Amino acid sequence: MSLFITFEGIDGSGKSTQIQMLYEYLQARGYPVIKVREPGGTTISDWIRRILLDLRHTEMATTTETLLFSAARAQLVIETIRPYLFDHGGIVLCDRYADSTYAYQGYGLGRDLAELRMVTAMATGGLQPDITIFLDLRAEEGLERKRVKQQPLRRASLTNSWEIEGPADAVPQGAATQTPEWNRLDARELAYHQRVEMGYRELIAESPERWHIFDARQSIDTLAQQIQIAVEPMIEHVRLLEPET
Ligand SMILES: Nc1ncnc2c1ncn2[C@@H]1O[C@H](COP(=O)(O)OP(=O)(O)O)[C@@H](O)[C@H]1O
Ligand SMILES: [Mg+2]
Numbered sequence: 002m003s004l005f006i007t008f009e010g011i012d013g014s015g016k017s018t019q020i021q022m023l024y025e026y027l028q029a030r031g032y033p034v035i036k037v038r039e040p041g042g043t044t045i046s047d048w049i050r051r052i053l054l055d056l057r058h059t060e061m062a063t064t065t066e067t068l069l070f071s072a073a074r075a076q077l078v079i080e081t082i083r084p085y086l087f088d089h090g091g092i093v094l095c096d097r098y099a100d101s102t103y104a105y106q107g108y109g110l111g112r113d114l115a116e117l118r119m120v121t122a123m124a125t126g127g128l129q130p131d132i133t134i135f136l137d138l139r140a141e142e143g144l145e146r147k148r149v150k151q152q153p154l155r156r157a158s159l160t161n162s163w164e165i166e167g168p169a170d171a172v173p174q175g176a177a178t179q180t181p182e183w184n185r186l187d188a189r190e191l192a193y194h195q196r197v198e199m200g201y202r203e204l205i206a207e208s209p210e211r212w213h214i215f216d217a218r219q220s221i222d223t224l225a226q227q228i229q230i231a232v233e234p235m236i237e238h239v240r241l242l243e244p245e246t
Contacts, residue, residue, distance in 0.1 A: 002238035003085075004131050004132075005092075006095070006132050006134065007095045007133045007134070008094070008097065009104070010135055010138060010143075011201070012194070013142070013145075014136035014138040015221070017038075019134070019136065019228055020038075024094055031242050031244075032239055032241060032242065033085075033091035033242050034092040035085055037077060037093065039070070039097045040074070042081055046073040050073060053070070053073075067120065070102060071124040074121075075124040078124065081093075082095065083126075083128065095130070098133075100133065104201050108196050109194075132211060134228055135213065135215065136215055137214050137215060140194035213231045
C-alpha cells in the first residue's frame with residue numbers, strides 16, 4: 002500500500018518546514034518516503050521551473066504559465082510520483098499539487114475552474130492525493146512572515162501565480178530589498194492572497210474528507226506532532242523498508 006500526501010496553504014504558512022519534519026519522522030521510523038516540490042523534482046521539471054523563474058520572462062502570459070506548471074507536474078507524476086507509489090509502495094510527500102492550481106490560477110486569478118480541472122486531469126492522469134495537509138494561515142500573516150524572512154523572491158509576473166522560492170543567484174542583486182512600510186504592491190498582493198485563501202476554503206468544502214486542517218499559528222513542534230497523529234492511521238498500511246544487512 003502506498004500513500005500520497007500533499008501539503009497546501011498560502012505562502013509562508015509553513016509547508017516546507019512541516020514537510021521536512023514529517024519526512025525526517027517517517028524516515029526515522031523506517032518508512033520508504035520521498036519529498037518533492039512543485040514545480041520541479043525531475044530534470045525536465047527543473048528546466049521548466051527555470052523558465053517560470055526567469056526574471057527576463059516578464060511577458061509570460063498566464064495561459065503559458067498555467068500550462069508550464071502543468072507540464073512540470075505531468076513529468077513529476079510520470080517520472081517520480083507514480084513509480085514511487087505504485088512500483089515501490091512508498092510514501093510521497095508533495096509540497097503543493099493540483100489544489101494550488103485551483104486556488105492560485107482559479108480563485109486568485111479568476112481563470113475558469115472547469116478548464117483548469119481538464120488540464121490538471123491530463124497532467125496528473127487523474128492521480129489524486131490520499132490526504133492533503135492544509136496549513137491554515139490568514140493572508141496577512143503569511144505575507145508578514147515572508148517579509149520577516151527577507152528571502153529573495155521573484156517579484157515579476159509570478160506574483161500572479163503562487164510565489165516561487167528561488168535560489169539567491171536567480172535574483173539580481175538588490176532585487177529583493179524589502180521596504181518596511183506597507184506599499185501599493187503589497188496591498189495588491191494582499192487582495193490577491195485573500196482570494197487564494199478563500200479559494201482554499203471552497204476547495205476544502207468540496208471534498209472535506211481528504212483535507213486535514215491545522216492552525217498554522219501554532220508552534221512548529223506542535224504542528225509537527227499534530228500532523229504525525231493525523232497520518233498515523235494511514236501509514237499503518239505502508240510496508241517498512243527491509244533493514245539493511
Ligand atoms: N509554526 C510556525 N510559527 C512561526 N513561524 C513559522 C512556523 N512555521 C514556519 N515558520 C517560518 O515562516 C517562514 C515560512 O515558512 P515555510 O515553511 O517556508 O512556509 P511555506 O513553505 O509555506 O512558504 C519561515 O521563515 C519559517 O521559519
Ligand atoms: Mg515553501
